[in-house]
Amino acid sequence: MTKAAASGATAFGARWLTPLVIGTLLNAVNSSMIAVTLVPIGRDLGVGATHTVWLVTVLYLTTATAQPVMGRIVDTLGARRVLTAGLAAVVAAGLLGALAPSFWVLLAARILLGVGTAAGFPAAMAMVRARADELDLPTPSNALSVLATSTQASMAVGPTLGSLLVGIGDWRWTFAVNVPVAAVGLILALKWLPPDEHVRRGGPRPPLDLAGIGLFTLTLTTSLLFLMGPGDLGVLFLGTGGLAGAGLVWWELRVRDPFLDLRALTANRPLLATYLRQGSGYLVIYAFLYGYPQWLSESHLLPEAAIGLAMLPMSxxxxxxxxxxxRLGGSVRARLVLTAGALLAGAVALLPMSAGTAIGFVVAVGLLFGVGQGLSTVANQTVLYAQAPQDRIGALSGLFRTSQYLGALASTSVLAAAYGQEATDSGLGTLALVLTGVAAVLMAVTLADRSLRTVR
Incomplete structure (x- = not known):
């Protein structure tokens, strides 16, 4: 082991990483765990599917908006302070959800949960960067891998954990479980993580651009609501988002210390390419993840247990x-090219598939998408780490996650257009064509990005 590697292993040991892992995994596990609770929630609280689906949607909307906001607060007030505040909010949200007497109180708990869990990833990235810079260490690939793996694994086990908790108790347990987990994370963060640098030195805090944050929140929220197909309110959401967006650009270009430094952001083309890769990659991944099981059920006529087994190798x-x-070797660029190649190959492989396709081929296609999903997040996260300036890494890490959520939300629109009322073979073919086009763009963007050659 080299001296740098040994120093990195010591600097990013289990004690230091554990509270960061807890902070980052809470968002992912709460995103997927809710899926198995919607029916019993609707039954107990007397609402239908048109209401309960908002428990899923509102967390995505809140998190997509709150990640860069919490990230900027991290840059301004300090990562440890924001992480602990977020964990405290998760404890409160867990209690509120577990005791909710009505659907609307439960919805408020999900919003609070989204805000609290949004603090985890930007705070973790900022603390990893600050520690590596303080000790003059190279990119801490192992620490970044741990954070990414905790997110992927917790998202994968979320439905299983939710089913177990509902079986032991009821759906309220899926909210209550956040209380002890977040409380442990809060205690460990206060005990093991160092104080924020400017707090320790007693230095002045930079101002927080509240107007910019408000305009950004309004712009993104109304734009996402429009993209989700709000029906009669579409014109209102589109107009509000457009006006708020124009106001955001006008304000951010004039304020001294903006929430979003648009000049620096637009000049940093490699960083914009990273956001595009993450967003387009996850559009392909989520469209497959949501759409493939539906096609296996409605066209291939597989039972639920068989679908779960068919998707297990991908997970x-x-x-x-x-x-x-x-740890497999190769550069970050090589892993990103392999990511794009696996997703492109998977999308092309979907084109000839039909109800008569052999089950072995069905599983093999899932493996290709598993390769793409497994490699993409860590590689893009490493590139983000290298491209983002230290004083803005919180906000820029938040935007990284926002690009991922935008891809996820866009995938639902793609699925609706491709499938319509039923996931037929023809609908899968349409979906495959769209995903092939997006994956081809992803490959082109990756190959054209020369800055990736310098990232280690």
Whole structure:
């Protein structure tokens, strides 16, 4: 082991990483765990599917908006302070959800949960960067892999954990479980993580651009609501988003210390390419993840248990490559090219598939998407780490996650257009064509990005 590697292993040991892992995994596990609770929630609280689906949607909307906001607060007030505040909010959200007397209180708990869990990833990235810079260490690939793996694994086990908790108790347990987990994370963060640098030195805090944050939140929220197909309110959401966006650009270009430094952001083309790779990659991944099981059920006529088994190799591949992909050798650029290649090959392989396709081929296609998902997050996260300036890494890490959520939300629109009322073979073919086009763009963007040659 080299001296730098030994120093990195000591600097990013289990004690230091554990509270960061807890902070980052809470968002992912709460995103997927809710899926198995919607029916019993609707039954107990007297609402239908049109209401309960908002428990899923509102967390995505809140998190997509709150990640860069919490990231900027991290840059301004300090990562440890924001992480602990976020964990405290998760404890409160867990209690509120577990005791919710009505659907609307439960919805408020999900919003609070989204805000609290949004603090984890930007705070973790900022603390990893600050520690590596303080000790003059190279890119801490192992620490970044741990954070990415915890997210991927917790998302994968979320439905299983949710089913177990509902079976032991009821759906309220899926909210209550956040209380002890977040409380442990809060205690460990206060005990093991160092104070924020400017707090320790007593230095002045930079101002927080509240107007910019408000305009950004309004712009992104209304734009996402429009893209999700709000029906009669579409014109209102589109107009509000456009006006708020124009106001955001006008304000951010004039304020001294903006929430979003648009000049620096637009000048940093490699960083914009990273956001595009993450967003387009996850559009392909989520469209497959949501759409493939539906097609297997409605066209291939597989029972639910068989679908779960068919998708299991993909999940195992994703988690394994998230954990160990960086140790397989090769540059970050090579892993990103392999990511794009695996997704492109998977999308092309979907084109000739039909209800008569052999089950072995069905599983093999899933493995290709598992390779793409497993390699993409750690590699893009490493590139983000190298491209983002230290004083803005919180906000820029938040935007990285926002690009991922935008890809996920866009995938639902793609699925709706491709499938319509039923996931037929023809609909899968349409979906495959769209995903092939997006994956081809992803490959082109990756190959054209010369800055990736310098990232280690």
């Amino acid at each position: 195992i591949t994703t988690v394994t490559l998230s954990a160990f992909g960086a």
